[in-house]
Amino acid sequence: MEFLNNVFVAPFQDMAAAPDFFMQVVWEGLVSGVLYALIALGFVLIYKSSRIFNFAQGIMVVFAALTLVGLHEMGVPALLAVPLTLGVMFLLAVAIERVVLRPLVNQPDIILFMATIGITLFLIGFGEMIFGGENKVMITEQLGIPTGSFEFEPFGGFLLIEQKDLTAVVGAGVLVLVLLLFLNRSKMGRAIRALGDDHQAALSVGISLSTIWVLVWFIAGIIALATGIVWGARAGVSFALEVIAYKALPVLMLGGLESVTGAIVGGLAIGVLEKLFEIYWGQPLLGGNTETWFAFVFALIVLLFRPQGLFGEKIIERV
Amino acid sequence: MADTIQSSPWTDDGIDPGAVLLNVDNISLSFGGVKAISDISFDVCKGEIRAIIGPNGAGKTSMLNVINGFYQPQEGTIMFRGKERRSMKPHQAVGQGIARTFQNVALFKGMSTLDNIMAGRSVMMKRNLFWQLLWHGPALNEEIEHREKVEEIIDFLEIKHIRRTPVGNLPYGLQKRVELGRALAMEPSLLLLDEPMAGMNLEEKEDMSRFVLDVNQQFGTTIALIEHDMGVVMDLSDRVVVLDYGKKIADGTPDEVRNNQDVIDAYLGVPH
Amino acid sequence: MFYRISGQFKTDYRSDHALFRVRQDAVLMGIILLFAWVIFPFTANEFVFQALLIPVLIYSLAALGLNILTGYAGQLSLGTGAFMGVGAYACYKLVTIFPEMNLLVAIGLSGFFAAAVGVAFGLPSLRIKGFYLAIATLAAQFFLVWLFEKWAWLYNYNASGAIQVPTIDMFGIRVAGPTASSFVQYYFVLFVVTIMTIFAINITRGHIGRTWKAVRDMDIAAELVGINLLRSKLIAFAVSSYIVGVSGALFVFLWRGAAEPNLFDIPLSFRVLFIAIIGGLGSILGNYLGAILIVALPVILNILPEMVGLEINAAVVEHLNIMIIGALIIAVLIIEPHGLARFWAIIREKLIMWPFPH
Numbered sequence: 001m002e003f004l005n006n007v008f009v010a011p012f013q014d015m016a017a018a019p020d021f022f023m024q025v026v027w028e029g030l031v032s033g034v035l036y037a038l039i040a041l042g043f044v045l046i047y048k049s050s051r052i053f054n055f056a057q058g059i060m061v062v063f064a065a066l067t068l069v070g071l072h073e074m075g076v077p078a079l080l081a082v083p084l085t086l087g088v089m090f091l092l093a094v095a096i097e098r099v100v101l102r103p104l105v106n107q108p109d110i111i112l113f114m115a116t117i118g119i120t121l122f123l124i125g126f127g128e129m130i131f132g133g134e135n136k137v138m139i140t141e142q143l144g145i146p147t148g149s150f151e152f153e154p155f156g157g158f159l160l161i162e163q164k165d166l167t168a169v170v171g172a173g174v175l176v177l178v179l180l181l182f183l184n185r186s187k188m189g190r191a192i193r194a195l196g197d198d199h200q201a202a203l204s205v206g207i208s209l210s211t212i213w214v215l216v217w218f219i220a221g222i223i224a225l226a227t228g229i230v231w232g233a234r235a236g237v238s239f240a241l242e243v244i245a246y247k248a249l250p251v252l253m254l255g256g257l258e259s260v261t262g263a264i265v266g267g268l269a270i271g272v273l274e275k276l277f278e279i280y281w282g283q284p285l286l287g288g289n290t291e292t293w294f295a296f297v298f299a300l301i302v303l304l305f306r307p308q309g310l311f312g313e314k315i316i317e318r319v
Numbered sequence: 320m321a322d323t324i325q326s327s328p329w330t331d332d333g334i335d336p337g338a339v340l341l342n343v344d345n346i347s348l349s350f351g352g353v354k355a356i357s358d359i360s361f362d363v364c365k366g367e368i369r370a371i372i373g374p375n376g377a378g379k380t381s382m383l384n385v386i387n388g389f390y391q392p393q394e395g396t397i398m399f400r401g402k403e404r405r406s407m408k409p410h411q412a413v414g415q416g417i418a419r420t421f422q423n424v425a426l427f428k429g430m431s432t433l434d435n436i437m438a439g440r441s442v443m444m445k446r447n448l449f450w451q452l453l454w455h456g457p458a459l460n461e462e463i464e465h466r467e468k469v470e471e472i473i474d475f476l477e478i479k480h481i482r483r484t485p486v487g488n489l490p491y492g493l494q495k496r497v498e499l500g501r502a503l504a505m506e507p508s509l510l511l512l513d514e515p516m517a518g519m520n521l522e523e524k525e526d527m528s529r530f531v532l533d534v535n536q537q538f539g540t541t542i543a544l545i546e547h548d549m550g551v552v553m554d555l556s557d558r559v560v561v562l563d564y565g566k567k568i569a570d571g572t573p574d575e576v577r578n579n580q581d582v583i584d585a586y587l588g589v590p591h
Numbered sequence: 592m593f594y595r596i597s598g599q600f601k602t603d604y605r606s607d608h609a610l611f612r613v614r615q616d617a618v619l620m621g622i623i624l625l626f627a628w629v630i631f632p633f634t635a636n637e638f639v640f641q642a643l644l645i646p647v648l649i650y651s652l653a654a655l656g657l658n659i660l661t662g663y664a665g666q667l668s669l670g671t672g673a674f675m676g677v678g679a680y681a682c683y684k685l686v687t688i689f690p691e692m693n694l695l696v697a698i699g700l701s702g703f704f705a706a707a708v709g710v711a712f713g714l715p716s717l718r719i720k721g722f723y724l725a726i727a728t729l730a731a732q733f734f735l736v737w738l739f740e741k742w743a744w745l746y747n748y749n750a751s752g753a754i755q756v757p758t759i760d761m762f763g764i765r766v767a768g769p770t771a772s773s774f775v776q777y778y779f780v781l782f783v784v785t786i787m788t789i790f791a792i793n794i795t796r797g798h799i800g801r802t803w804k805a806v807r808d809m810d811i812a813a814e815l816v817g818i819n820l821l822r823s824k825l826i827a828f829a830v831s832s833y834i835v836g837v838s839g840a841l842f843v844f845l846w847r848g849a850a851e852p853n854l855f856d857i858p859l860s861f862r863v864l865f866i867a868i869i870g871g872l873g874s875i876l877g878n879y880l881g882a883i884l885i886v887a888l889p890v891i892l893n894i895l896p897e898m899v900g901l902e903i904n905a906a907v908v909e910h911l912n913i914m915i916i917g918a919l920i921i922a923v924l925i926i927e928p929h930g931l932a933r934f935w936a937i938i939r940e941k942l943i944m945w946p947f948p949h
Contacts, residue, residue, distance in 0.1 A: 103925045104924060104925060107924075109722075111924050111928050113667075113722065113725075114868050114920065114924060115920070115921050115925075117865075117920065118918070118920030118921040119917065120917070121916055121917030122913075125911065125912070125913030125915075125916075125917060126914055128906075128913075129907060129910040133910075246857075249726045249729060250726065250729075250730075252726065253723055253726045253727070257723075289737060290737070292733045292737050296726070296730035296734070297730050299727075300715060300719075300727045303718070303719050303727070304718060304719070307719055307720075309723075389811075389815060408819075409817075410814060410817045410818060412817075413817030414817060418816070419815060421812065425815070426808075427805045427809055428808050429804060430801070430804050430805070430808060437798070438805045438816055439817075440798075441805070441816060441818050442817035446798070448799065451797040451800075452793055452794055454793035458793075459605070461798075462797065462798065463605055470604075502816075
């Protein structure tokens with residue numbers, strides 16, 4: 001009885017008793033949710049255009065952030081370091097297309113997936129060798145991101161919202177809007193979507209595979225840099241954070257591998273739910289640190305009931 | 320060779336030749352709002368070759384999928400070997416003696432011809448994990464016993480030379496033949512063939528027609544087939560059922576169907 | 592010239608189902624076994640035992656387990672490390688609850704715990720496929736490692752949160768614990784790995800192995816030829832997890848001597864996956880080739896610069912190691928997606944044809 005009470009009643013009483021704290025938890029969850037959504041978005045973009053399950057997306061985030069901070073440490077001014085980092089990400093996209101994707105075109109999905117694991121490892125080794133493995137501080141102020149915080153007093157309580165988090169949420173929103181406009185309105189964007197529907201058909205109407213792939217991986221690189229800045233501002237920059245990049249995977253399970261909406265909604269949902277679960281169930285009942293697995297287990301359970309994910313279409317199998 | 324197979328329990332399904340083996344009654348199937356099959360009934364008698372024809376999208380493949388349990392119809396019943404059923408799992412259908420081939424070859428591409436056909440005997444192989452771990456003894460004996468049957472089929476279909484070739488490397492016509500072999504390995508009392516001659520040249524079609532007739536005559540296997548080549552259909556089949564837009568529009572001997580006005584309209588395209 | 596197969600005729604199906612259809616393969620196998628069972632153990636020093644021989648065997652076994660699931664049954668798993676952990680913790684509990692238990696028996700039993708957990712996490716595989724399933728196996732990975740950390744009963748409430756292998760004797764010989772000799776431990780591991788390999792060869796060439804490959808190549812067609820998908824997949828999960836669990840128990844009891852929960856975290860899963868990929872998915876031999884490469888690479892990278900008189904610090908060696916493995920995976924996938932095992936198959940083919948090119 002007490003157990004049932006602890007699981008089903010007490011957490012909600014706690015939420016009602018301290019609504020300001022509840023709001024704080026939801027806000028923190030939303031901010032990490034934005035990060036998950038951004039990583040997942042880079043991922044969806046690549047999957048949509050090339051059917052490649054890009055395991056390296058999370059590492060590209062760390063790599064981009066590390067390059068930015070590393071360049072700044074070498075004496076490059078912050079505002080020059082950003083375009084330089086973008087240049088590096090572009091070179092990376094070209095290199096990946098030339099060295100990895102082009103020779104592996106038409107291979108089964110699983111082979112390409114494993115190749116991206118190879119890319120992941122290579123980037124980890126390469127990044128650490130050049131920039132070192134220790135944790136670095138993101139050059140938040142130098143980039144002109146405000147670092148103060150807003151304080152509110154809802155329900156007579158206390159709610160703290162850091163300005164850099166708010167910047168992150170707004171920035172991510174703008175990035176997503178630009179991306180959607182690009183995909184839906186521009187000629188290149190339409191080509192990317194066409195490629196996702198049918199490679200052969202897209203090729204036959206004269207869309208160049210190589211160009212599109214470089215472009216898509218470069219866009220994924222831009223998203224990675226944006227994510228890296230936001231995320232680095234919160235937690236510092238090092239490859240130890242790659243674990244958090246795995247969080248994008250349950251988001252994809254939940255939202256579907258091809259759905260931009262799914263990535264955003266799934267990311268936000270998982271960000272908020274895992275925080276709530278950790279604070280109200282995990283810490284009091286399970287000894288805490290449930291954020292390592294909650295998202296995966298949650299996505300797994302949802303998928304058992306909806307194998308196509310929340311936003312995927314129902315699969316009709318044919319023979 | 321044929322004698323050894325005839326002595327096996329292939330045809331021993333308790334149904335007399337000429338009696339109804341499969342009866343499809345008022346079957347309807349839809350996906351969401353799309354009606355693939357509406358209210359179709361027909362029967363297949365033991366020992367005959369029954370053709371299902373119709374223009375593209377008429378619901379022929381869906382019909383086969385319903386018969387072997389891959390799709391569950393929303394309405395109607397299926398009577399097979401005297402037993403009525405509505406829904407079942409595909410592997411149960413195989414257990415009852417229904418085998419099939421596919422419109423687009425559905426072989427196990429990474430496996431050899433031999434292994435593909437051996438896979439057709441999965442239902443009959445019973446030695447469990449324990450015996451498999453030991454291998455020598457019962458598991459190996461069972462393997463060899465089934466290998467002998469499979470070699471008979473390989474002989475019959477004249478594919479001895481490609482026994483150990485991975486099927487992914489075979490030309491299309493041979494793949495179709497291996498697929499037929501895999502279905503035969505299941506020792507079915509009802510064999511469903513989904514466009515067995517699609518994409519073949521004349522010579523390959525003749526070969527395949529001969530195999531279909533031989534299977535029917537030597538093993539007494541009842542066959543239901545979908546085919547677009549009208550010449551083949553009219554030569555091979557005993558009776559023909561014609562579907563169009565998910566409905567049955569004709570049923571009868573090849574000659575009856577050939578002269579049916581609805582059928583002619585369906586194929587020549589009269590506005591509905 | 593040594594690989595002449597002409598004149599070796601099969602006159603019945605029994606001989607056609609023999610493991611070595613060509614005499615020379617059997618001879619080659621004999622030579623390998625001679626090295627593994629006699630020459631290596633009697634010539635190796637402590638360093639070679641601990642840095643090469645024992646880890647190669649244990650990693651090969653783990654990769655073999657993964658390969659059954661991923662290479663044969665086509666179910667991609669990213670959670671191998673956690674299942675090794677289940678085997679290790681189960682073995683630890685068994686030997687601490689029943690101190691009299693023979694270590695071989697304890698390790699054999701601990702595999703069953705891993706198999707049970709594997710089946711539980713394999714259940715979704717009927718509804719969840721492909722990459723979605725791969726992500727689902729990460730649920731097992733993260734959840735189990737968290738459990739190893741939080742469930743204090745598992746590590747007998749040690750203050751350190753780690754498991755420490757006790758001293759264990761078998762038939763009067765010390766096999767585990769800090770004072771056990773590498774020589775004995777090598778033979779122990781070799782014995783278990785040999786038995787497991789024989790089982791794996793048997794099951795993959797039999798009809799259960801055939802149903803796995805059918806499910807891997809085309810699950811819908813497999814279902815329509817009468818294979819029960821759920822059953823086939825669950826057997827694959829069980830057998831695979833059993834082997835992986837046993838390798839995990841060996842990993843801790845016969846090699847590491849102690850383990851913290853994060854030892855079984857995702858880097859271990861990936862290392863095993865790389866061995867299976869580089870070695871060759873869908874092959875038994877490949878696991879050994881892959882393990883030799885992955886285990887030996889850092890050792891060589893450490894020794895090589897010293898030998899040529901270069902000084903490279905340890906961190907750089909580690910980064911270089913990661914980079915090379917990453918590049919190696921990509922290279923193998925591009926040159927031969929079926930891995931090192933296929934290289935050997937091609938070489939063998941050439942030897943048979945030699946001196947003619949075709």
